[in-house]
Amino acid sequence: MDSSLAAAYTSRSQAARAVTETWVAENLYCPSCSSETLDPTKPGTKVVDFRCPVCTEPFQLKSQSHPFHSRVLDSAYEPMIQSIANFTVPSFLFLHYNPLEWMVRDLFLVPRHFLSPSFIEKRPPLRPTAERAGWVGCNILLSSLPQDARIDAVRNGIDLPPGDVRGAWSAFSFLRHTTAESRGWIADVLACVREIRRIEFTLDDVYAFEGRLGELHKDNRNVRPKIRQQLQVLRDRGVLEFLGRGRYRVIRVPQTR
Ligand SMILES: [Zn+2]
Incomplete structure (x- = not known):
């Protein structure tokens, strides 16, 4: 990854965001079609960070400096459930990077055709003293997904062949044509x-x-x-x-x- 981008930020999380987003924009292809690139969305776009310029598949990037475990914090619960029901939910990119070397360690994709309320956990409402009191967030339950729903694109720093990634993606894309x-x-x-x-x-x-x-x-x-x-x-x-x-x-x- 291009770590020089990080120098412009004092906040570690903003620096990581800039570096990982740039890496995706410069290196990742569309797993859903033959496009060799994904386009970043306009700054401030909610939920969707990248979109395929060819098939328009939307993606949300989640990046962190430690491996992903069984659940990942996401946004508000009800909008998430709604977006699954009307299939506007994005597919997800889970990127784990090494913060010392700014290296992509692992990247796996979760196609949105696998997302259902079964894999979304409702979080307790925020306390009355919180700034957004009563707000209800959600977790994505990675460990409950079928193994087929987690498609590795980079594993231990090694890129997997794009043909394999696209094959694993398309194997279940028939789900898009069901309710x-x-x-x-x-x-x-x-x-x-x-x-x-x-x-x-x-x-x-x-x-x-x-x-x-x-x-x-x-x-x-x-x-x-x-x-x-x-x-x-x-x-x-x-x-x-x-x-x-x-x-x-x-x-x-x-x-x-
Ligand atoms: Zn595409």
């Missing part, structure tokens, strides 16, 4: 399938997640039929194969970390 509710169900069941961590599994293995899925979809009492329906979608999209008698085999595996 917000369907996207949520498919992503949730896929997360369960990945959590089983076996190439072959049974319907009962997935039914074991019935309680969790019921919690995530409280208005749906027929969780088992919904599970079977999502497994069919995953089969139709080449993620799974049906072996018969309630047995399944994974065909598409996510990127390994």
